[in-house]
Amino acid sequence: MKKRIPGLFLGLMMSVSILSGCDNQAGTPAPSTSAVQPASAPVEQTAPAEKTPKYVFLFIGDGMSHVQVNAAQVYTGNNKSGEVAMKNLNFTKFPVAGVATTYDSTSFCPDSASTATSISCGVKTHSGVIGLNVDKTTKPQSITEKLKAAGMKIGIVSSVTINHATPAAFYAHIASRNDYYEIAEQLANSNFDYFGGGAISEPTGKDKTKPDVTETIKSKGYKVVNTKNDILALNSSSGKVYAVNPVLQDSGSIPYAIDTKADDLTLSDYVKKGIDVLDNEKGFFMMCESGKIDWACHANDALSTITDTLAFEKAIQVAVDFADKHPDDTLILVTGDHETGGMTIGYAATGYNTAFDILGRQKMSYIAFDSLITDMKKNNPKLTLNDVLPVIKENFGLLAPSDPDAKIEANKAYTLTDYEFEKLESGFAESMKPTDKRTKNPETDLLYSTYDPLSVTLTHIINNKAGIGWTSYAHTGTPVPVYAMGVGAEQFGGSYDNTDIFKKLISVCGL
Numbered sequence: 001m002k003k004r005i006p007g008l009f010l011g012l013m014m015s016v017s018i019l020s021g022c023d024n025q026a027g028t029p030a031p032s033t034s035a036v037q038p039a040s041a042p043v044e045q046t047a048p049a050e051k052t053p054k055y056v057f058l059f060i061g062d063g064m065s066h067v068q069v070n071a072a073q074v075y076t077g078n079n080k081s082g083e084v085a086m087k088n089l090n091f092t093k094f095p096v097a098g099v100a101t102t103y104d105s106t107s108f109c110p111d112s113a114s115t116a117t118s119i120s121c122g123v124k125t126h127s128g129v130i131g132l133n134v135d136k137t138t139k140p141q142s143i144t145e146k147l148k149a150a151g152m153k154i155g156i157v158s159s160v161t162i163n164h165a166t167p168a169a170f171y172a173h174i175a176s177r178n179d180y181y182e183i184a185e186q187l188a189n190s191n192f193d194y195f196g197g198g199a200i201s202e203p204t205g206k207d208k209t210k211p212d213v214t215e216t217i218k219s220k221g222y223k224v225v226n227t228k229n230d231i232l233a234l235n236s237s238s239g240k241v242y243a244v245n246p247v248l249q250d251s252g253s254i255p256y257a258i259d260t261k262a263d264d265l266t267l268s269d270y271v272k273k274g275i276d277v278l279d280n281e282k283g284f285f286m287m288c289e290s291g292k293i294d295w296a297c298h299a300n301d302a303l304s305t306i307t308d309t310l311a312f313e314k315a316i317q318v319a320v321d322f323a324d325k326h327p328d329d330t331l332i333l334v335t336g337d338h339e340t341g342g343m344t345i346g347y348a349a350t351g352y353n354t355a356f357d358i359l360g361r362q363k364m365s366y367i368a369f370d371s372l373i374t375d376m377k378k379n380n381p382k383l384t385l386n387d388v389l390p391v392i393k394e395n396f397g398l399l400a401p402s403d404p405d406a407k408i409e410a411n412k413a414y415t416l417t418d419y420e421f422e423k424l425e426s427g428f429a430e431s432m433k434p435t436d437k438r439t440k441n442p443e444t445d446l447l448y449s450t451y452d453p454l455s456v457t458l459t460h461i462i463n464n465k466a467g468i469g470w471t472s473y474a475h476t477g478t479p480v481p482v483y484a485m486g487v488g489a490e491q492f493g494g495s496y497d498n499t500d501i502f503k504k505l506i507s508v509c510g511l
């Protein structure tokens with residue numbers, strides 16, 4: 001994009017006219033309505049680099065902190081118990097790494113609405129609030145709005161619903177992340193150039209009585225496509241686009257990577273297509289969220305988290321390949337918005353040992369397993385654990401103590417202990433009750449939270465056997481890593497707050 005304006009950072013007088021085409025609040029880290037800072041105002045920005053990036057990729061792994069990244073490295077590196085080897089992911093090899101704190105104005109365990117707002121707008125706000133200051137009323141201008149005003153095209157990609165909190169923070173300003181309909185209306189009015197990935201949550205409103213917001217999006221000039229052929233045919237002359245994944249899983253999201261079929265579109269395809277659609281002389285900014293790293297961590301399903309992190313790595317590779325062709329014009333950032341699940345490598349019962357290869361015996365996500373069991377329950381209301389054990393063996397690789405294969409020494413690691421089998425019996429008994437008849441007490445809250453008692457018991461058992469622990473079904477206060485490569489990457493080293501990611505972007509982009 002345009003040339004940087006070093007004078008701003010030196011505190012020199014600078015005519016606003018020079019800033020025409022971009023935003024007048026440039027160089028002012030705090031939300032402000034004044035157009036020009038006094039010449040003597042202290043400026044906190046670090047010294048700018050010489051060049052500004054024409055292409056900016058911001059990858060956000062929802063719920064992805066150090067341990068989610070590290071778990072993917074261990075899983076791909078160490079596939080045998082007792083062998084310690086770790087494989088780097090493409091972004092862990094980026095030349096610059098930093099660490100960002102994630103607390104918001106109401107919690108040290110923040111949510112995606114407030115943390116994505118900190119990244120997109122540079123402000124702290126309440127959990128649940130999108131794109132508004134802490135007063136829940138005034139609107140800071142987001143990085144995407146500033147860059148759009150400066151002439152860049154804007155793309156927003158997410159593996160979860162496109163009006164979910166993280167993507168919404170880059171195009172909407174609203175007091176509640178749950179107002180999905182209004183968020184989608186703001187999407188329609190954003191005039192941003194490319195939306196891709198999941199469907200729209202509550203397209204006809206909470207009570208399903210409003211006109212379909214997809215029509216509003218179309219009426220604002222968007223081409224809405226949802227077949228593989230139509231999506232793959234998109235290009236730089238397609239105009240404004242919303243590409244919806246043809247295959248949708250829980251709540252309208254792209255399926256977990258572990259459940260994806262060979263010819264399904266993936267997050268990588270949406271990044272590739274984003275580049276095709278957004279390509280133009282003035283450059284582009286693309287935010288790509290991998291949202292189900294978070295969802296799998298909420299459910300304490302380690303392998304689904306790991307495989308979605310590896311799918312995220314593939315999506316990032318698309319940007320890395322693009323950067324290889326445009327090395328002097330591209331900045332790539334990879335970060336998380338917060339940690340989810342209190343995931344640990346190391347578990348109380350396994351001490352200093354891990355055996356991540358055990359995870360490889362899991363064949364589907366917890367949510368796919370839930371629907372498998374739901375179908376079995378429908379077909380046989382008197383389903384017993386004995387009926388289900390072969391399905392558990394098939395899809396989690398776990399053997400009941402009574403299974404003939406449990407006698408084979410090599411299968412010892414995959415055989416349930418008596419203690420684990422008792423947990424499984426309890427989880428199955430709870431799972432067979434109608435949802436509103438399930439036991440509700442502090443112990444079952446800790447054991448199952450709101451998840452299906454059978455599948456969450458199974459993920460806990462297989463994770464614990466592998467040496468992975470969980471402390472929460474919610475978010476935690478662990479800081480997140482920030483990896484950077486390309487133009488201006490050096491500004492992202494060190495330890496800082498998530499609001500600084502916005503401020504550094506402003507600086508790097510010369511706004």
Ligand SMILES: [Zn+2]
Pocket residue numbers: 063112294295298340475
């Ligand atoms: Zn979450």
